[in-house]
Each structure stands twice: as structure tokens, then as C-alpha cells.
Amino acid sequence: MSMGTTSSPTPTPAAEETFPWERVCPFQPPQSYELFQTEPIRQVTLRDSGLRTWLVTGYHNIRLLLTDPRISASRKHANFPFYFHAPPEFRTETSFIGYDEPDHGQTRGKAAVTFTNRRVKMLREQIEQITDDAIAAMLQMTPPVDMHFALSLRVPMTVICILLGIPEDKHEFFQENGTVLLGGIATMEQRQAALVDVNEYLYELVALKEREPGDDLLSRAIAEYRNAGQSYEQRDLVNLCRLLMNGGHETTASMISLGTAALLEHPEQLALLKADDSLIDPAVEELIRYLTIGDIAVPRVALEDIEIGGVTIGKGDGILCLVLTGNRDPEVYDNPNDLILSRGKRGHLGFGHGLHYCIGADLARLELQIVWSKLFKAIPTLRLAKPFEEMGSKERAVIYGLWGLPVTW
Amino acid sequence: MAKISYVHLNGTVTVLDVPSGNSVMRGAVLNGVDGIVGQCGGGAMCGTCHVYVDEQCGVQLPPMRPVEDELLYGTASERRENSRLSCQLKITENNELDGLVVHLPEKQL
Numbered sequence: 001m002s003m004g005t006t007s008s009p010t011p012t013p014a015a016e017e018t019f020p021w022e023r024v025c026p027f028q029p030p031q032s033y034e035l036f037q038t039e040p041i042r043q044v045t046l047r048d049s050g051l052r053t054w055l056v057t058g059y060h061n062i063r064l065l066l067t068d069p070r071i072s073a074s075r076k077h078a079n080f081p082f083y084f085h086a087p088p089e090f091r092t093e094t095s096f097i098g099y100d101e102p103d104h105g106q107t108r109g110k111a112a113v114t115f116t117n118r119r120v121k122m123l124r125e126q127i128e129q130i131t132d133d134a135i136a137a138m139l140q141m142t143p144p145v146d147m148h149f150a151l152s153l154r155v156p157m158t159v160i161c162i163l164l165g166i167p168e169d170k171h172e173f174f175q176e177n178g179t180v181l182l183g184g185i186a187t188m189e190q191r192q193a194a195l196v197d198v199n200e201y202l203y204e205l206v207a208l209k210e211r212e213p214g215d216d217l218l219s220r221a222i223a224e225y226r227n228a229g230q231s232y233e234q235r236d237l238v239n240l241c242r243l244l245m246n247g248g249h250e251t252t253a254s255m256i257s258l259g260t261a262a263l264l265e266h267p268e269q270l271a272l273l274k275a276d277d278s279l280i281d282p283a284v285e286e287l288i289r290y291l292t293i294g295d296i297a298v299p300r301v302a303l304e305d306i307e308i309g310g311v312t313i314g315k316g317d318g319i320l321c322l323v324l325t326g327n328r329d330p331e332v333y334d335n336p337n338d339l340i341l342s343r344g345k346r347g348h349l350g351f352g353h354g355l356h357y358c359i360g361a362d363l364a365r366l367e368l369q370i371v372w373s374k375l376f377k378a379i380p381t382l383r384l385a386k387p388f389e390e391m392g393s394k395e396r397a398v399i400y401g402l403w404g405l406p407v408t409w
Numbered sequence: 410m411a412k413i414s415y416v417h418l419n420g421t422v423t424v425l426d427v428p429s430g431n432s433v434m435r436g437a438v439l440n441g442v443d444g445i446v447g448q449c450g451g452g453a454m455c456g457t458c459h460v461y462v463d464e465q466c467g468v469q470l471p472p473m474r475p476v477e478d479e480l481l482y483g484t485a486s487e488r489r490e491n492s493r494l495s496c497q498l499k500i501t502e503n504n505e506l507d508g509l510v511v512h513l514p515e516k517q518l
Contacts, residue, residue, distance in 0.1 A: 067438075067450040105452070112476050117456060117483020346457075346518040347446070354450035361455070362483070 018047040019055065019320075020083055020296050022395040026402065027262060027290070028337060029324050033057075036325055041309045046083040046318075047396065053081040053318035054311075057325035059332045059349065061309050062298075066321060066354035070304045072100050073356055077301040081318035083396065085188035089195055093235070095243040097356060104355060107236065110221040111244060111359060114163060120362045123159065127370050130158045135378045143408035144385035149175075151375070152256035152405065153249060156367055160248030164241055165209060165216030170201065178250045185397075198245075202238040217244070244360075251293065252364045254394075254401025256371050259287040261405060262339060263372070265388050269341050274376050279341055284368045286344030288351070289333075293400040295324035298352055323349040381409045411500045411507040415442050416463070418513060429502050433495035433511060434458035444513035451496040456480040457517040458495040463510035470498065470506075486514035 021030035035042065036057040043052050056065055065071060074080070075091040075098040082090070096107040113119065131151075138150040157171050166174070180186045180194040206218065213219035218241060225232045263270040273279050298321040306313045313319060326349040328336040333343075351358035358364070376382060384391075385406035392403040413433055415423045427436030437445040437458075446457035453476050462470065470493065477497050481488045493511075500506050 067447075108452070109476065112454065113479055116476065116479035118479050121483070347448070353448065355452040357449035357452060357454050359454065 018050075018083075019044040019053070020047065020396045023393065023400070026258060026391075026393045026400070027265070027339075029295075029328060033322075033325060036322075040325075041311045041313075046081055048085050049082045051079055051081060051318055053079070053320055054313050056308070056313075056319055056321045058309075059326040059329035062321045062323060062326045062349060063353050065300070065306070065308060065319070066298070066352065066356075068306060070302060070306050071300040071319065072303050073098055073104070073300055074100055077316065077318070079316055079318040080301055081299045081320050083296070084186075084191075087188050087192040087195070089192065093195070093199075093239055095236075095239040097243055097247070101355070107240060108359060110224055111217055111240060114217045114220070115359050115361075115363055117362045120366055123363070124366065124370070126162070127155070127159055127367055128374070131155050131370050131374050132378075134158075135374060139379065144406045145408070146404045147260065147407045148253065148257045148402060148405040151371070152260075153253040155256070155371055156252035156364075157249040159363070159367060160245060163217050163248075164244060165214050165218050166205065166245075173201070174198070174245055175249070178246050181246055198242055199238055202241050203234060205241070206234045206237045247358075248360055248363070250399050250401075251360075252367050254293045254399050255288065255291065255364070255368055257402045257405040258291050258293065258400075259368065259372070260375065260382075260407075261384065261388055261391065261402065262287060262291060263376075264382070264384055266339050269339055270376070273341055273372070274380075277373065280369050280373050282344035283341040283372065284344065284365055285346055285348065285350075286339065286341050287368070289327045289344065289348035290339045291400075292324040292327045292348075292350050294350065294352065294398075295322055295400060296320060296396075297398050298323055298356075323352065379409045382407055383409065411504050411509065413500075413506065414463075414466075414510040415444070415460075416510060416512045417444060418515060427500050429500045429504070431500055433460070433498040433500070433506070433509065435496070436500070437495065442513075444517070445495060446517040447496060448518075449496075453477055453480060453494060453497060456484045456494065459484040459486060459514050459517060460493055460495045460511035461489055461514060462491045462493050463512060464491055466508055466510040468506055468509045473497070484514070485516045485518055 021032045023030050040057045040061060043054055046053055056062055075094050096104045099107060134151045134154045138145055153175050157175055161171055177194040177198050180190050209218045210222055273283050300319040302313045302315055302317050304315050330336050351361040385408040394401050410426050410428050413425050413427050413436055415437060423442050425436050425440055432451055434445055434447045434451060438447045448457045449455040477494050481492050498506060
């Protein structure tokens with residue numbers, strides 16, 4: 001069995017168990033999420049940090065809270081709900097994901113235009129070519145092949161590197177470090193070392209773009225700071241770049257691998273997708289809803305006492321908005337635990353909600369649409385190379401997913 | 410406080426007094442006006458608070474930032490000359506938006 005999977009068939013009572021809890025099956029919420037049916041907002045103790053934090057669940061509670069101006073995303077609060085041994089740099093060296101207004105808007109604004117729907121659509125041909133190349137290269141290999149590395153990571157990594165202006169020979173370096181920074185099993189020392197390595201390269205890259213600007217996000221951000229007469233530190237750009245880099249590949253890669261597994265494990269749904277090209281847009285939305293790989297990736301801190309759902313979250317308390325519970329909310333979705341591609345639509349919480357809504361949402365959508373449109377046409381006999389139950393899953397990782405996806409054809 | 414009129418597709422009108430500090434989007438969302446989603450909560454990121462501004466109402470609007478212009482190319486309903494994102498229309502102490510009339514598009518998602 002691969003590292004990371006220690007699913008237990010009979011979970012201990014959640015009250016004694018530290019959070020995050022494990023998914024028994026990668027397609028379904030942890031069993032203890034049943035507790036939220038009677039107590040949708042409750043406190044738990046976090047693993048490693050030992051902090052007490054609030055879990056906020058349910059579609060409406062989460063949407064309400066994530067647009068409440070009394071919450072903060074800043075990592076500097078003592079009770080910020082880390083559920084792993086976070087090095088001190090995780091509190092200070094963040095970018096807009098960990099900023100509140102006005103810093104959040106100012107920093108995010110430096111990258112925002114690159115990720116708007118219109119700009120993203122312009123990338124279609126390029127992403128199609130990258131996907132075709134990755135699939136062709138995969139077909140040259142002798143199966144079984146680990147598709148997670150051959151395709152799932154390769155496509156989004158290549159795209160984000162092009163957007164940021166990072167040369168191709170650095171892709172593997174970022175891939176490896178991204179797994180350490182966002183994975184569930186790295187030690188604090190490993191995370192710290194990965195951060196040092198990545199930053200060292202990014203400082204060089206920022207200096208290069210300052211000297212020799214190109215047609216990329218980083219160069220445009222530098223130009224924007226300069227044109228607006230705003231001062232900036234190289235550190236701001238390094239942190240921005242690292243955020244976009246990690247957010248831009250690990251997430252989409254996880255969706256491609258886990259989503260492909262979900263389709264292969266739901267052959268009747270896959271058959272519908274294969275038979276109807278127009279199903280791809282709703283299919284992508286439904287898979288994002290169904291899998292919700294960022295379930296535990298929406299942490300906040302209350303800046304004031306907040307009354308919600310009959311409880312009072314105290315000033316300074318940590319909060320985790322469990323977006324998977326919103327995406328499986330029976331008040332919003334009929335048979336929420338079923339995968340029904342045709343019903344997919346935007347409006348789920350898979351990209352979060354509120355001011356920190358995923359900046360790369362439309363890019364991720366397009367990448368997923370292209371990959372799944374092409375994959376099953378290019379390899380109609382694609383299948384898992386071992387039973388799905390034996391695939392290792394990244395339990396308790398910030399971004400959920402599979403450690404690998406061995407496939408054959 | 411500004412009086413904002415939201416005209417639904419079927420012609421009915423919801424009139425709200427939106428307090429200063431709020432956007433036209435937030436006024437709608439907090440009062441359950443169907444037809445405005447505001448998925449990103451007002452960050453000019455998602456384009457799901459698209460409205461058509463009634464040009465007859467004579468209200469002077471704030472200029473459009475580049476990111477709003479970009480987003481309006483990707484809205485679910487077609488962009489027209491009078492398209493704006495309602496999260497970018499903020500009610501200020503000076504009440505410049507008082508009397509604004511916005512038409513809700515067919516769809517936001």
C-alpha cells in the first residue's frame with residue numbers, strides 16, 4: 001500500500017479524535033461528518049497543533065460566513081487553524097491567500113487580469129497542444145503507467161510555468177516541492193527545507209524578470225508596481241509566485257487523477273460523457289463538487305464574536321469551513337453523494353466562496369475540460385491498473401488527492 | 410443610503426434602500442434578490458453579479474477598472490454596452506448611485 005493511506009473501517013468516536021478526519025473512501029466524506037447532521041457547527045481539537053477550532057458546515061452557513069467582513073484569512077493570528085506542524089514562515093511568508101483587505105485586493109489585483117475568463121479562453125489552443133503532447137508521450141510508455149505524473153501533473157504544471165515565465169527544466173523541481181509543501185505527511189523540517197529551496201530559485205527569477213521582462217505574469221506585476229509608483233519588495237513577488245505555482249498545479253493535478261478514477265469507477269457516467277461532448281462542462285463542475293479536494297483548505301479566524309447557526313464563535317477563534325459538507329448538502333443537492341454528471345453547474349463551493357474565491361477557477365475548469373475531452377478519446381480502453389481500493393490517498397493533506405494513478409489500456 | 414431598483418426579467422421591480430458602504434451586488438444578495446449571485450463576494454473575480462444599467466435613470470457611474478472590463482467578456486449572459494458588475498458599484502456617503510436602475514440578466518452562471 002502506498003504511503004498515506006491508513007483508513008480504518010471503524011473510526012474512533014470523533015470527539016476523541018483529532019481533526020482532520022480521514023475519508024474512508026476517497027469519494028465520500030469522512031464517516032464522522034455524520035455528526036454535523038445534528039451539530040453543524042462544532043469545536044474540535046486539531047492534529048499536531050493541538051488547537052481548538054470551529055468546524056463550520058453546510059452550504060448556507062459557509063456562504064454566509066465566507067462573505068462576513070468579521071473574518072480574517074491572516075495566518076498571523078495565534079489560533080489560525082493549522083492542522084500540521086507549520087514552520088513560522090507559513091505565518092509570515094504568505095501572499096494574498098493569507099491577506100485581508102486592503103492588502104489582499106492590492107496583491108491579488110497584480111495577478112487577477114491573467115486569470116479572467118477572457119484571458120483564460122485565449123490559452124485554449126496552447127493547453128490543447130500541451131495535453132495532446134502529454135497523452136502522446138504517455139502512449140509511448142509501456143503500461144502500467146502512473147498517469148498522475150505522466151499527465152495530471154504535467155498539464156497544469158506546464159501551463160502555470162508558462163504563465164509565470166518559469167522555464168521547462170524547473171517543472172520537476174516545483175512538482176516535488178509542491179508535494180512536500182501541500183502534502184499531508186511532510187515534517188515541519190521538510191516543509192521548511194522545501195520553502196528555502198523554492199524561494200532561492202524564485203528570488204533569482206524575480207531578479208531576472210526585473211532585468212529582462214518577458215510576456216508573463218511576473219513581468220507584468222513588476223511593471224504594474226512600477227507604473228503605479230508603488231514600492232514593492234522582491235519578497236512580495238516571490239510569495240505571490242509561490243502561491244500561484246502551488247495553487248496552480250497540485251490542485252488541478254489532484255482533480256485530474258481523482259476525477260479520472262471517479263469516472264472509471266462510475267462506468268455508466270463515463271459512457272454518457274464519451275457519447276456526448278456537450279456534457280463536458282457540467283461534468284467538470286459535478287466532479288469538482290463531488291470530490292471537493294479543498295475540503296480542509298478554507299481556514300479563517302473570527303475578528304469579533306460571530307453568531308451563526310445558533311452558536312457564538314468567539315473573537316480570535318479559529319474556523320475551518322468544510323466545503324465538502326456544503327457540496328454534499330442535501331438541502332441544496334438531491335442525492336448529494338451520487339455522481340451525476342449532467343446536473344453539474346457552477347455555484348458549488350469547490351473553489352471556495354467570498355473574497356478568496358479561487359483566482360484560478362476558470363483556468364482549472366478549462367484544463368479539466370480539455371484533459372477529459374481528449375483523454376478518453378485518445379485512450380478509449382483506459383482503465384485502472386489496480387483496484388481503486390488499493391490506490392493511496394493523501395489523507396489530511398491540505399489538498400486531497402491520490403499519491404499516484406497507475407493506469408493501463 | 411441609496412435607492413436602487415432591480416428590474417427582474419419578468420418586468421417586476423424590487424426597490425431597496427442600500428446603506429452606504431455596500432455595493433449594488435451586496436444589497437441584492439443580503440435581501441434575497443434572485444438574479445444576482447456574487448459568488449466571489451465582491452472581489453471582482455467571478456462575473457456573477459452582472460447587471461445591465463438602465464441608461465434612462467441618469468445616474469453617473471464610477472469608471473470601470475481593467476479587471477471588471479476583462480470579466481465582463483466572460484459573463485454567462487451577453488455583454489452589452491450598459492453591462493457592469495454590480496459589486497463594483499459601491500454606495501458611498503455622497504449617494505451618487507441614488508436612483509440607480511439595473512436590469513437583471515437572464516443568467517449569471
